[in-house]
Amino acid sequence: MLPSRRTEFLAGVRAQLPLLLGVAPFGMAYGAYAVKAGLPSGLSQAMSAIVFAGASQFVGVRLIVRDVPAAVIVLTVLLVNLRHVLYSASLAPYVEHLDRRWRWLLAYLLTDEAYATAIVRYRGAAPSPYKHWFFLGTAITLWAAWQVSTGAGVFVGTAVPNSWSLDFALPLTFIALLVPMASERPALAAAAVAGLVAVVGFRWPYGIGLIVAAGAGMAAGIALDRALSPSAPAAADVEAGP
Amino acid sequence: MRLWLIVLAMGAGTYGIRLSVLALVHHSALPRTAREALRFVTPAVLCAIVLPAVLYTGPAAAFDAGPGNQRLLSAIVAALVAWSAKNVWLTIGAGMGVLWLLQWAS
Numbered sequence: 001m002l003p004s005r006r007t008e009f010l011a012g013v014r015a016q017l018p019l020l021l022g023v024a025p026f027g028m029a030y031g032a033y034a035v036k037a038g039l040p041s042g043l044s045q046a047m048s049a050i051v052f053a054g055a056s057q058f059v060g061v062r063l064i065v066r067d068v069p070a071a072v073i074v075l076t077v078l079l080v081n082l083r084h085v086l087y088s089a090s091l092a093p094y095v096e097h098l099d100r101r102w103r104w105l106l107a108y109l110l111t112d113e114a115y116a117t118a119i120v121r122y123r124g125a126a127p128s129p130y131k132h133w134f135f136l137g138t139a140i141t142l143w144a145a146w147q148v149s150t151g152a153g154v155f156v157g158t159a160v161p162n163s164w165s166l167d168f169a170l171p172l173t174f175i176a177l178l179v180p181m182a183s184e185r186p187a188l189a190a191a192a193v194a195g196l197v198a199v200v201g202f203r204w205p206y207g208i209g210l211i212v213a214a215g216a217g218m219a220a221g222i223a224l225d226r227a228l229s230p231s232a233p234a235a236a237d238v239e240a241g242p
Numbered sequence: 243m244r245l246w247l248i249v250l251a252m253g254a255g256t257y258g259i260r261l262s263v264l265a266l267v268h269h270s271a272l273p274r275t276a277r278e279a280l281r282f283v284t285p286a287v288l289c290a291i292v293l294p295a296v297l298y299t300g301p302a303a304a305f306d307a308g309p310g311n312q313r314l315l316s317a318i319v320a321a322l323v324a325w326s327a328k329n330v331w332l333t334i335g336a337g338m339g340v341l342w343l344l345q346w347a348s
Contacts, residue, residue, distance in 0.1 A: 086283045172333060221279070
């Protein structure tokens with residue numbers, strides 16, 4: 001029997017829970033940082049709903065309180081968020097059968113954490129006509145947790161001591177999602193090259209290192225894929241959704 | 243008022259980036275190489291997020307690839323657990339467990 005909408009949605013919620021371990025302290029840290037830096041609490045909280053992208057919100061606050069020209073602030077934030085283009089393109093084939101409201105809603109909810117969990121479900125073997133409900137479940141769980149945790153940071157302060165190192169839970173979750181994926185050699189090459197370039201470019205401005213790293217990794221993946229299977233170009237097409 | 247406008251522009255631009263291919267461009271309109279490349283977005287981006295987070299540590303985010311890097315050791319254990327158990331909670335548990343143990347012992 002195929003899973004129902006409800007089953008998919010709840011599976012999405014469950015898939016997001018481990019990420020919240022790292023996201024909740026991060027949200028509290030953002031909220032506390034924003035008000036401490038001098039931003040009005042209403043605006044600090046609203047930014048979590050309007051922008052909804054953790055790292056870039058830190059950058060935005062830092063530049064706003066330094067009185068940097070508005071255009072520079074906005075452009076810098078957008079550069080930090082540029083990687084979402086890759087997520088948007090990567091998920092596009094799976095959602096193109098959905099109507100506009102669905103796609104516009106899912107785009108608003110698209111984050112690192114929602115992408116990482118949703119793409120694993122889309123690529124997973126278990127068939128379902130309702131994988132977008134999984135996407136919605138996992139994405140909206142992160143959204144709610146982000147609003148609540150930044151609210152806690154803004155209005156109460158941060159409750160989690162740094163010595164707990166909970167910030168490390170987020171990379172650990174990504175390791176859990178990444179490792180099973182890297183069993184194919186082209187994917188492994190993509191990961192290795194992207195990781196190395198990201199380490200080299202860690203201090204490059206505007207988070208540009210991550211974008212260059214992703215590009216280099218994708219190029220490495222294609223190159224190895226073509227070298228391994230030169231006769232089967234059709235296999236390159238991403239399978240469309242259900 | 244000015245601050246609200248800045249935040250609204252940040253949000254609108256970010257939403258535009260997220261919408262871009264997902265809702266505005268038809269996937270099949272992308273060139274073949276781009277579609278091929280998209281299969282590698284997930285491993286590439288995830289590793290590009292993870293590796294710096296593991297190798298640049300401490301309050302100053304200093305590079306450390308040596309055996310004294312507690313996060314590196316924890317991440318290696320987590321990767322081994324992820325490989326054998328293929329379970330997210332176990333991976334986090336193992337990684338955080340090793341990290342706390344190392345922090346406590348040092």
